[in-house]
Amino acid sequence: MSDPVYLDYNATTPVAPEVLEAMLPYLREVYGNPSSSHVYGRSAYDGIDRARKEVAKLLGAHVEEIVFTGCATEASNIAILGVMRALGSIKRHVITSAIEHPAVLQPCLRLREDGWDVTILSVDQTGRIDPEAVARVIRADTALVSIMQANNEIGTVQPIAEIARIAHSHGALMHTDAAQSVGKIVVDVKALGVDLLSIAGHKFYAPKGVGALYIRKNTPIASVIVGADHERGVRPGTENVPAIAGLGAAAKIARERLAASTAHLRQMRDLLHHRLAEAIPGLILNGHPELRLPNTLNVSFPGVTGRALLEAAEADVAASLGSACHSESDTVSGVLAALGATIEQALGAVRLSVGTPTTTRDVARAAKALIAAYAKIHR
Ligand code: PLP
Numbered sequence: 001m002s003d004p005v006y007l008d009y010n011a012t013t014p015v016a017p018e019v020l021e022a023m024l025p026y027l028r029e030v031y032g033n034p035s036s037s038h039v040y041g042r043s044a045y046d047g048i049d050r051a052r053k054e055v056a057k058l059l060g061a062h063v064e065e066i067v068f069t070g071c072a073t074e075a076s077n078i079a080i081l082g083v084m085r086a087l088g089s090i091k092r093h094v095i096t097s098a099i100e101h102p103a104v105l106q107p108c109l110r111l112r113e114d115g116w117d118v119t120i121l122s123v124d125q126t127g128r129i130d131p132e133a134v135a136r137v138i139r140a141d142t143a144l145v146s147i148m149q150a151n152n153e154i155g156t157v158q159p160i161a162e163i164a165r166i167a168h169s170h171g172a173l174m175h176t177d178a179a180q181s182v183g184k185i186v187v188d189v190k191a192l193g194v195d196l197l198s199i200a201g202h203k204f205y206a207p208k209g210v211g212a213l214y215i216r217k218n219t220p221i222a223s224v225i226v227g228a229d230h231e232r233g234v235r236p237g238t239e240n241v242p243a244i245a246g247l248g249a250a251a252k253i254a255r256e257r258l259a260a261s262t263a264h265l266r267q268m269r270d271l272l273h274h275r276l277a278e279a280i281p282g283l284i285l286n287g288h289p290e291l292r293l294p295n296t297l298n299v300s301f302p303g304v305t306g307r308a309l310l311e312a313a314e315a316d317v318a319a320s321l322g323s324a325c326h327s328e329s330d331t332v333s334g335v336l337a338a339l340g341a342t343i344e345q346a347l348g349a350v351r352l353s354v355g356t357p358t359t360t361r362d363v364a365r366a367a368k369a370l371i372a373a374y375a376k377i378h379r
Contacts, residue, residue, distance in 0.1 A: 005366040007319040009355035016205035022249035026242035044241045051248025058251040060188040067213045067231045072179040072200030073103035075213035079175045079196040080107040085222035091143035093117040098338040126288035127156030142172040150181040153335040154287030155296025164193035183254040195219045206250035210243035266294035268354040275367035300348040316369030320351045
């Protein structure tokens with residue numbers, strides 16, 4: 001019996017073979033500290049430099065606007081808390097949304113505990129934020145608007161460029177969490193018009209434990225983590241050189257193959273959706289029907305819980321209930337609750353996310369197993 005089909009690429013991705021190759025020299029012979037001035041240090045520094053160029057190219061940024069971090073959570077914490085620390089004496093309002101990842105929501109809630117005003121915007125039934133809603137709540141003392149580019153559970157893509165225009169016209173800065181969108185759709189900081197943008201390596205075939213923060217030139221940001229002057233003092237701590245080299249290689253692949261991989265992901269996802277919808281009457285698609293990540297299929301199976309379904313199909317399919325972070329309990333996903341899903345719809349939800357290695361055979365096997373599991377447990 002072969003391993004179950006992996007349909008959890010929004011939780012994390014495997015490391016691409018080319019990425020591993022790019023990392024290996026930095027785990028073997030190039031072990032110098034990139035801050036050292038001798039040849040060992042310079043070789044490690046050059047590796048970081050090359051990776052920074054690739055990440056900048058992928059995002060349409062300048063090289064000096066990229067800061068490497070330990071993960072997307074760290075990037076978003078530094079962005080939100082750093083801007084707040086820089087502007088806190090003049091502005092004390094932040095706007096975010098109800099469907100943000102905890103990497104953004106939690107630092108915003110921390111600010112609220114510290115006396116900041118935090119507006120949490122609701123979303124429509126498809127998970128979209130209306131830019132007009134941002135326009136209605138933005139104020140002269142709004143320091144930052146932080147809205148994710150694409151949601152991890154349902155894949156809905158937000159109108160970031162429009163929201164950024166509104167933020168800027170009121171003198172506020174704009175941050176977006178692009179952890180899920182990078183490598184799946186175009187992520188261009190200039191087209192989006194954002195001041196800050198977070199990414200995570202392990203969502204696009206680089207290793208876990210590395211991310212990056214784009215900080216547009218001249219954006220006010222104060223230190224959140226203090227130490228030496230690595231990464232321009234924004235993220236002090238000796239750089240994880242092998243992981244950064246891997247992130248650079250993954251960024252190059254994402255840029256060069258984006259059009260082909262977007263098309264492939266969409267084809268695999270839609271085939272899976274088609275197979276399931278054909279066999280299961282009443283299957284509900286959660287998220288936006290079109291403005292959605294090409295790899296993400298969040299569907300509610302009627303009359304069963306997603307947990308029971310995935311347990312019954314676990315020999316053939318590895319997928320997720322809503323978000324990987326909440327998989328230990330049957331509590332309703334905050335994202336689905338924000339869409340106005342019924343309890344039955346929320347408990348019946350399964351997130352199936354395909355990746356570039358997903359094949360039509362994988363989709364056929366997974367669909368067959370999910371349909372059989374549904375027939376077995378549904379009464
Ligand atoms: N933001 C989004 C939208 C995510 O999906 C995730 C990971 O699930 C994160 C942030 C956190 O990423 P990391 O694990 O690299 O901190």
